Amino acid sequence: MATIAGTLTQPASSGIWSWITTVDHKRIGALYGVTAFIFFMWGGFQALLIRTQLAVPHGVVIDAKLFNELFTMHALTMIFLAVMPLGASFTNYLLPLMVGARDVAFPRLNALSYWVFLFGGLLLTSSFFFGAPDGGWFNYAPLSSKQYSPGPGITFYAVGLLILGVSSLMAALNFATTIINMRAPGMTMMRLPVFVWMSLIISFLLILALPPLTVALLQLLFDREYGTHFFIASEGGDPILWQHLFWIFGHPEVYILILPAMGIVSEVIPVFSRKPLFGYPAIVFAGVAIAFLGWAVWSHHMFTTGMGAVPKTIFATNTMIIAIPTGVKIFNWLGTMYGGSLRLNTAMSFSIAFIALFTIGGISGVMHASPPVDMQHQDTYFVVAHIHYVLVGGAVTAIFSGIYYWFPKMTGRFLDERLGMLHFWLWFFGVNLTFFPMHYLGLLGMPRRIYTYDAGLGWGLWNMVETIGAYVLAASILVFVWNFFKAMSQPQTAPANPWDAATLEWATSSPPPEHDFDVVPVVRARDPLWHDRDHGIEPAQPTGEHIHVPPPSYYPILIAAGMTVMAMGPLSHLALTAIGAVIVVYGIWGWALEPTE
Amino acid sequence: MTRIRSVRSSLSRRFALLLGLSLLLALTVSCDAPMSTAVIKGSDNAAIWGPYNLIMWLAGIVFVVIMAITAIFTLMFRERPGREAQQIHGNTRLEVIWTMIPVAIVVAITVPTISTIQAQSAPPPADAMKVIAIGHQWWFEFQYPDLGISTANELHLPVDKPVHFELRSADVIHSFWVPQIAGKVDMVPGHTNFLTFTATEARPEPYLGQCAELCGFSHANMRFRVFVDAQSDFDSWSKSVAAKAVTPVSPLAKQGQEIFNRSACIGCHTVNGTAAQGKTAPDLSHVGARTTIAAGILVNNEANLTRWIHNSADVKPGSLMPPMAKSAGGALSDEEIKAVAAYLLELK
């Protein structure tokens, strides 16, 4: 039964319990964002330790074991606990608003995704107390076997990624269903905001890419704990199988990290250029093409493993073809800026910086798509430069753009523009100072993942420059944090549509009410608010219709706790897995029988 | 400066099309960089730099163009009083054009890439010398099956002679890489990979090699050296390695041999013609003739050898060689370690 908003037992609007039991996509988005940002700073701290160790030859700040743990955990933290969930934070908050829905398709499942993410992240991070994983985020067999990594680290890796995978899978199923099924009247697929399109593509990438990783992790777990030899060559297993399964996941994962960024800048650039996105269909289809091609390129991570000439040729060609849709996107963003009236505020500055920095990462990516070139690039700092231009210069820069852009919508407050520009410039210089010299170091033959190096190789100067750059980046983050707290202490003054933007999230108040829209908007064009503005269409008035708000539930956090206990089984005793399973089954029962209407 | 000039001349000899080096390349080779991939001293690296040059130039052009457009648009279309944004939704002709630009670039780099892949996977020439390189945690073993010799961490090769490598691993995945001579190829347990190249310049100082796949704690300390010698020098080297290990002369070294032979050493190390026939650690028959120890991380001298034997993990974290000194939990006194070091240094 639908109920009039306000007459149902309303969730308490504040207090810890209200956050623990919330099923509101906006609150869950906020939880994702804050949690992921804390993990982001933690991953950044790990990076600072790494850079400090490498500042000079024969660094003595940390030892070999801790260094290996740090670069492994830095990657895992940044990829799975920071950038992916930051993307999920935007998706959670904005997706229903952008398609004109009152929530995601499965609000409780959404809460469950968050809690599993949080507990999984904490479980993985807690490995530092017992011996963190130190085999790299790619964790190649057989270094990951019990024989060569007897500590608990790799098992933490396996169970940690398994439950984070469950979290991502649930979120992806939820988002895909929401986008396909919960669009407002008139919101056809080709009117979806590009950010929503990218979220849909990412969801399908996750849905299809996570299972191979899950299988690889289960096989790793069985190899380590239950006596199988899937990856042990001396017993007939094959370490290369791990690489295939891992990269079949791992390459789509790269697009999972970068496509939200492309979605964000595709929203920001038109708004601050004061004109519609150039070539909307091309941008959408380019995104789809990247996602499709992304399935046929995984072996370019394995060019040096002894592949034959034919697979090398095929995977190299497929990889290079990805440059085409990527190039189309870059040209379309530039085309959007052309002839515009650019408002160069912080959000727009970050988006323009994204174009430049991401292009650099894209270009270097095409370079090592060529297998002969990759034989010199693979496992050197050139590749480190490439991934950091894509993920830091690309993904994270766009995320900052999104934060400045949607902050008034999410909080009703504005981030300070002067501090914002300081943050921007420190970030822009920091990224280039830290990561551009890595190209040189790669050409100079510096391998990745080495905790020490000799003097006299020509690497000292650039390493020092990079370390300074890393501290500049850290300073820019501090400026942002300061800006955040400063803004949060201000009164909520933001109007519904402060930027004169075109998409539906700006049709409701800032911050939006719990039920998102008083009246579900009707969409008449690709840029609905601009269309209505130009055609003098007034928003519909509330009719007093019945608005159903899903009640809070504590089952999500209960089931998430159960799953975490299950995951701890292989680390200690399988009895924990059984206990956890009982909690999960009990939780699902309660969940199923809980009234939601 | 002479270095720059010599590098430049060798490059332009090989690539007639190369008009000059970009700033990037100049920076890469201008400082003293013994592991620079842009210094070409072997046939495989020369093959790689065929497509590499083209791709680097195209990448440079794309970089400059996109950066310039981004910067110009940003400045040109800034918000100004009276400026109205043009409401353009798209332009099919333009979009087709800028789809075709990357298509053309991709075709341009795919063609030389494929021909280089073909060249690199061609069967080795019949006169190629065979070397079996085996990665261990954390050192390299080199066997010359044609010559019946074997050595560790210091590879000797004759100049201008094709060498066909069989790459294997004894434990985890490693990667064989001598940047100036050849691209890297992984050493994967359960698989045998191949790499063929010709070193093109003999010189007294070694080429530096390093493991390029994470292989555990001391991945950073898994290095090797490649000495490219004139054929005659190589022949005399291989003859000396084929010979039985010398009998120590000095009393200290004699005492060292006696200690060596009754200690744990012989379980893992080989010294030709003695009781030491272990196979899991580097062959020490001629260790005194090597310039470095511990997989290229320490100069081979008495002080370093003593330090190494004392407790190798102090030098190389995770080292599988147990500590030998009593103070570190081993069985040998400091005097005994000194004697062993003296013995090893005499094994020229």
Added chain:
Amino acid sequence: MAQAVAHGGGHVTSTGTSNRKLMMWIFLGSECLFFGSLIATYLIFAGDVIHRGVGPFPHPVTINGEHHEGILDIPLTSTSTFVLLMSSVTMVFAVYGAQHARPKMMKLSTLATIVLGVVFLGFQAFEFATFYHEGLTLGTNLFGASFFVLTGFHGTHVAVGALYLASLLAASFRRNGLGHEAGEHMEIAGLYWHFVDIVWIVIFTIIYLIPSE
């Protein structure tokens, strides 16, 4: 304009399919890759036992003139496969009963489906125990490893399905049964159940019917 279609319980969706059913379909797409990866692993390693000559072997083979029996009991597993296939038939009746307001038919068919699923699991437990006694474990060889992991995870899916159906059955004894969306609930459960059956047909064909080379 996206079509807005009112569905069963008054939920309005863009496609006309309910959210839950849509999500189950997408989820099954994900499951395809899960089993696909496990099956690929099995195929990669199925021949390894013969190359290495380390038994027990799945099918009868002759290595170096010596004949080895196959460990797989094809008649037995054909029987259990038949049982699982029959459970799909009863599942169809259960969905039909739920959709056409015939609660008794729905309950009995659901019960039959659960029982058949549990019988299948019984066969599997028997098979695993027999293999264990004949010396095939996770660590014996890669056939053992990939066989147990693949069929074990399939069995887990059957078990989860049985639990799922048992929950629906138990809930159907409440005062308003499964409510006005009973047909929908049973149909979604049916999608999952049929999927697990179809996967078994693939697994059965690959492991039991195709002799390894």
